Amino acid sequence: MTQLALVIDLNVCVGCHACVTSCKEWNTSGIAGYLSDDNPYGAEPTGTFFNRVQTFEVGQYPDTQTVHFPKSCLHCEEPPCVPVCPTGASYKRPEDGIVLVDYDKCIGCKYCSWACPYGARELDEHQKVMKKCTLCVDRIYDESIPKTERKPACVNACPTSARLFGDVHDSESEVSRAIREQGGYALMPEWGTKPANHYLPRRRIEVTIHDDELVRVDNPLKKEIDVGPSGPVREQTLDDITSW
Amino acid sequence: MEYTADSERACGPKEIRNTTCYMCACRCGIRVHLRDGQVRYIEGNPDHPLNKGVICAKGASGIMKQYSPARLTEPLRRKPGSNRGDNEFEPISWSEAFSMLEDRLRSIRETDPKKFALFTGRDQMQALTGLFAKQFGTPNYAAHGGFCSVNMAAGMIYTIGGSFWEFGGPDLDRARLFVMIGTAEDHHSNPLKIALAKFKRSGGKFISINPVRTGYSAIADEWVPIRPGTDGALLLAITRELIDQGLFDREFLIRYTNSAQLVNNDPDSSEYGMFVRTEVPEEEGCFDPQNKLWWDRHRNSEVLTHSEGADPRLLGEYRLGDGTPVKTAFQLLTDRLTDYTPEWAHGITGIPADRIRRLAHEMGVTARDQKIELPIAWTDVWGKDHDHVTGNPVAFHAMRGLAAHSNGFQTIRSLSILMTVLGTIDRPGGFRHKAPFPRPIPPCAKPPRVPEAVRPNRPLEGMALGWPAEPDDLFVDEAGEPVRIDRAFSWVYPLAVHGLMHNVITNAWRGDPYRIDTLMIFMANLAWNSSMSPEKVRDMLNDRDADGEYKIPFLVVCDAFQSEMVAFADLVLPDTTYLERHDVMSMLDRPISEFDGPCDSVRIPVVPPKGQCKPFQEVLIELASRLRLPAFVDKQGERKFRDYPDFIINYETEPGSGIGFLSGWRGKGGEKFMQGEPNPNQWEMYEKNNCVFHYELPRSFQYMRNFNRGYLDWAQRHRLIRYAEPILIHVYSEVLQQFRLAAQGKTQTRQPPDHLRQRVEQYFDPLPFYYEPLEAQQTDKQRYPLSAITQRPMAMYHSWDSQNAWLRQIHSHNYLYVSPQLGHKHGFADGDWIWVESPWGKVRCMCRFSEAVEPNTVWTWNAIGKAAGAWGLDADADESRKGFLLNHLITEELPSKIDDRPISNSDPVTGQAGWYDVRVRVYKAEQTEQAETSPQFTAIGAVAGQDARRSRVLKYVAGIMRDKTVAS
Numbered sequence A: 001m002t003q004l005a006l007v008i009d010l011n012v013c014v015g016c017h018a019c020v021t022s023c024k025e026w027n028t029s030g031i032a033g034y035l036s037d038d039n040p041y042g043a044e045p046t047g048t049f050f051n052r053v054q055t056f057e058v059g060q061y062p063d064t065q066t067v068h069f070p071k072s073c074l075h076c077e078e079p080p081c082v083p084v085c086p087t088g089a090s091y092k093r094p095e096d097g098i099v100l101v102d103y104d105k106c107i108g109c110k111y112c113s114w115a116c117p118y119g120a121r122e123l124d125e126h127q128k129v130m131k132k133c134t135l136c137v138d139r140i141y142d143e144s145i146p147k148t149e150r151k152p153a154c155v156n157a158c159p160t161s162a163r164l165f166g167d168v169h170d171s172e173s174e175v176s177r178a179i180r181e182q183g184g185y186a187l188m189p190e191w192g193t194k195p196a197n198h199y200l201p202r203r204r205i206e207v208t209i210h211d212d213e214l215v216r217v218d219n220p221l222k223k224e225i226d227v228g229p230s231g232p233v234r235e236q237t238l239d240d241i242t243s244w
Numbered sequence B: 001m002e003y004t005a006d007s008e009r010a011c012g013p014k015e016i017r018n019t020t021c022y023m024c025a026c027r028c029g030i031r032v033h034l035r036d037g038q039v040r041y042i043e044g045n046p047d048h049p050l051n052k053g054v055i056c057a058k059g060a061s062g063i064m065k066q067y068s069p070a071r072l073t074e075p076l077r078r079k080p081g082s083n084r085g086d087n088e089f090e091p092i093s094w095s096e097a098f099s100m101l102e103d104r105l106r107s108i109r110e111t112d113p114k115k116f117a118l119f120t121g122r123d124q125m126q127a128l129t130g131l132f133a134k135q136f137g138t139p140n141y142a143a144h145g146g147f148c149s150v151n152m153a154a155g156m157i158y159t160i161g162g163s164f165w166e167f168g169g170p171d172l173d174r175a176r177l178f179v180m181i182g183t184a185e186d187h188h189s190n191p192l193k194i195a196l197a198k199f200k201r202s203g204g205k206f207i208s209i210n211p212v213r214t215g216y217s218a219i220a221d222e223w224v225p226i227r228p229g230t231d232g233a234l235l236l237a238i239t240r241e242l243i244d245q246g247l248f249d250r251e252f253l254i255r256y257t258n259s260a261q262l263v264n265n266d267p268d269s270s271e272y273g274m275f276v277r278t279e280v281p282e283e284e285g286c287f288d289p290q291n292k293l294w295w296d297r298h299r300n301s302e303v304l305t306h307s308e309g310a311d312p313r314l315l316g317e318y319r320l321g322d323g324t325p326v327k328t329a330f331q332l333l334t335d336r337l338t339d340y341t342p343e344w345a346h347g348i349t350g351i352p353a354d355r356i357r358r359l360a361h362e363m364g365v366t367a368r369d370q371k372i373e374l375p376i377a378w379t380d381v382w383g384k385d386h387d388h389v390t391g392n393p394v395a396f397h398a399m400r401g402l403a404a405h406s407n408g409f410q411t412i413r414s415l416s417i418l419m420t421v422l423g424t425i426d427r428p429g430g431f432r433h434k435a436p437f438p439r440p441i442p443p444c445a446k447p448p449r450v451p452e453a454v455r456p457n458r459p460l461e462g463m464a465l466g467w468p469a470e471p472d473d474l475f476v477d478e479a480g481e482p483v484r485i486d487r488a489f490s491w492v493y494p495l496a497v498h499g500l501m502h503n504v505i506t507n508a509w510r511g512d513p514y515r516i517d518t519l520m521i522f523m524a525n526l527a528w529n530s531s532m533s534p535e536k537v538r539d540m541l542n543d544r545d546a547d548g549e550y551k552i553p554f555l556v557v558c559d560a561f562q563s564e565m566v567a568f569a570d571l572v573l574p575d576t577t578y579l580e581r582h583d584v585m586s587m588l589d590r591p592i593s594e595f596d597g598p599c600d601s602v603r604i605p606v607v608p609p610k611g612q613c614k615p616f617q618e619v620l621i622e623l624a625s626r627l628r629l630p631a632f633v634d635k636q637g638e639r640k641f642r643d644y645p646d647f648i649i650n651y652e653t654e655p656g657s658g659i660g661f662l663s664g665w666r667g668k669g670g671e672k673f674m675q676g677e678p679n680p681n682q683w684e685m686y687e688k689n690n691c692v693f694h695y696e697l698p699r700s701f702q703y704m705r706n707f708n709r710g711y712l713d714w715a716q717r718h719r720l721i722r723y724a725e726p727i728l729i730h731v732y733s734e735v736l737q738q739f740r741l742a743a744q745g746k747t748q749t750r751q752p753p754d755h756l757r758q759r760v761e762q763y764f765d766p767l768p769f770y771y772e773p774l775e776a777q778q779t780d781k782q783r784y785p786l787s788a789i790t791q792r793p794m795a796m797y798h799s800w801d802s803q804n805a806w807l808r809q810i811h812s813h814n815y816l817y818v819s820p821q822l823g824h825k826h827g828f829a830d831g832d833w834i835w836v837e838s839p840w841g842k843v844r845c846m847c848r849f850s851e852a853v854e855p856n857t858v859w860t861w862n863a864i865g866k867a868a869g870a871w872g873l874d875a876d877a878d879e880s881r882k883g884f885l886l887n888h889l890i891t892e893e894l895p896s897k898i899d900d901r902p903i904s905n906s907d908p909v910t911g912q913a914g915w916y917d918v919r920v921r922v923y924k925a926e927q928t929e930q931a932e933t934s935p936q937f938t939a940i941g942a943v944a945g946q947d948a949r950r951s952r953v954l955k956y957v958a959g960i961m962r963d964k965t966v967a968s
Ligand code: SF4
Pocket: A008, A012, A013, A014, A015, A016, A017, A018, A019, A020, A053, A068, A070, A157, A158, A159, A160, A161, A162, A163
């Protein structure tokens, strides 16, 4: 069974928000649109986004890490938002594991957003329906889009290729390999939701220079110091004082 | 409702068009999807060499720029009786606007062309704006480089003949160690992000040296916090340690730099500090004649450089046959570095000495032991064949963080020298040039030398901006006084190669050096975030003489958006957005070249202009034709170019030169490139090819281009350069020494006025040195102990879109980021309102505690704060209530004067604005104070033609439900 998902590589994500606004522009005019914006030009503007990047600091100066953490619906394999939906609007597609909301059935009761431990769902205050990442279901199967680009908008946008997309149930897929080889992890596994989306951790490269690496026979400074035979020593040597 | 694969097709007619993004200066290739004529989706073009399909937050928010309520849509004239800044306008027609301009500019041109000044912001139209200014005859022209990063351009180009910027960059494909110093993210942002991710994935180590850990520093493997403005000290100490340990590339230094050349060491000689020359070259030109000397170890005497079989000394002090005492340039550098120990640098930078040593060792050992050998045969300019190209894989990147200090020029010289000592210039894994770089040191273009270059009804003789090679190249009058309004190329800022836009208004207002009549500003916000003291500038713009006339009589602003600057205009010209215009990223300006060869590109309109909007290019061509500027009219004085696209096709730098704005598909049928006759179908050919022309050089021409025979001949054949001569790296800068000798009165060249002798002598040091930034030297650091700097958030790098409905939700206001230690010391908490105060002003703002900032530094995001009501935002928008501008704390002029005349807060060599030099203190705001930022400015509203309707909700869907979008 296929389970499509995103794997996000925190080792290279620079927090540029390309995924955030690419998602917004694709989806506001797409099947899940519109994505409304309240007070777009006024105080405290707020709008619907399917994907947001949180930035936080870890550790104390000077050993501080600045972490950028993109987050969208994780398309859980055991999605707690689905069973709580009274109308069946919230559902998980058997064919590819994408969790979706059927706007025609959604009554905006918010049960699903309370059930979601990740805060991935946002109620559109104007349409009164629950919205969230669709894994760009209206892109990834669209045959009018060239095959190599038939991926979520955020994945194509990401300048650091921090966003990988694929089937996490196919052990040979790029995403499965990345999870396996780079310590991919799921968020809050203790909730039993089995999120399909995974994150790859920061990795730190260190360089060790041993003291003796600074010593080299071909040190170019030697070329600048005269080391060749010099004239006789003027001071006393053993030559002058003993005969054996 | 079911999600179906083809649901998209149910909507209106679709169309996809290629063009080039301009949400920032990076210029990615984009594909714009239109639905029913409205912009539905903007994505990166996968077939574009620059961004390879990716995009950024801004690029993907272009829709909200296109439909922004800040859009200006018709020409406007300031209402009679209103004051500048009142933002009161009445619409006029383009024909009225043009005749107003034509009359005014004609009479200026007939009398004194320099009374017209043209300054532009985002300088990617310089080929055209510069041509217009030159043809008009005014020297008073520049783009924003002078207040942005000119220290970077000048510091590196005067040293290695190329620079970071659009001119070159780090080769992260092959580097093993990457060191980024200071904020440097704005330029070339998507390509750098792509490269950085690849670099990290391939296991390279990324070190970030920056007072703040944000931007790309977030993913650095090592963060080295440093005090602002002290980078020069660090770089010099690292270089000292590298030389001390023998971790330098001796062969590179000897053959490809002037390190081993012999410098006259006789203090009594007028040639003191100059290279000893064997003979005077037959032809003088902008190249380094190969007539200098080495000291040959075998013969123990001087020889001509690059003599076959010679084994030159890199270090040492000698006496020539004629008795002249000499030292090698590298010996002089080593002498200079003696006192710059890691311990010394620790006291200045705050970085422990051991760490400085370790950084040096990591650089030096990586460069030495992880050498790359590419099997590429090439021939150097002295005729020696090489069977491979060597790389020492240590790459650097820096931009504004180093540049925006008044010691930036010498700091960047230090960086260039460090990169050279490691042997990384135009080599794999190091720094790589991009065409048309490298240039001779300095490049050939020169400013005029005499005031007579400005004559009524005649083009300017010489270039408004250029690269002085010696004191005689300065643009001054008999008394040594500046000819340019910004005092560029005078003795105060001799190498101001990008001008000093930040001083134009103040100088013109004060009448020092003189008054002007008309100031035309394109896409620059001098009444706000582009000025160092915006409140003062606003007052000056509004200041009148006794006769009631404004001190700057006529102010023209061209922009696509209403802004703080627009509010001060007498005449407003509505520009188009990037989606509505033709445009070129020209080889004559800042092309988008790649490491592997020249590359330029175009913009093609994908939607029609809104309202009466007209591209600034068209405005210039119309004006130039009306004024009959020679390049724009034929022999009969008739208009030569129908419009901008026609100009681009048919303009040649000289009749028959075959050089034009675009380098691709030249020649009648598009069969030539770089040089060739105009091609009537050039635009179509660009359009068919993703809007970009890219020529990949043969591999053997891709490296070592300063000295690569094949490349230099190729570049000369294609008219990129006049001389196919080696561009030896200037570890020791004779150019600077010539200015110093003049200041010392030792030479026959032009001499600085007496009051500037000491300044020129001090800062024109041929060897890199460290000094504390000028403003800090003059500030009471007990009272103002902290440095205050700005960076830009990634969603707004190099853009002017903070009013964008989507982007402003990411950052609608800014905070002052401070170390928690500061809060504890001064009794304020995270999120509190505090005052940040410098000797020049104070700002009330909200603070955020951060562990990612060096504790003696505070910082904020730049250019997010707005004046109330500007940029189509509501008067109570976060940008004006909670957002703030650090500029209010910065001074445009230093407290000290020279000869009783104010002196700019700028680098004494290049005139680069010292934005990052300000010192501040912080304290808690009183409980009783307003919870809003201070200073506040009277709110302005929408102008005629702007969408006044403010929907509380935006429900954007392209092509359908049009009535519900702001675009309706
Ligand atoms: S686009 Fe990529 S790098 Fe940028 S924030 Fe999103 S995941 Fe991170």
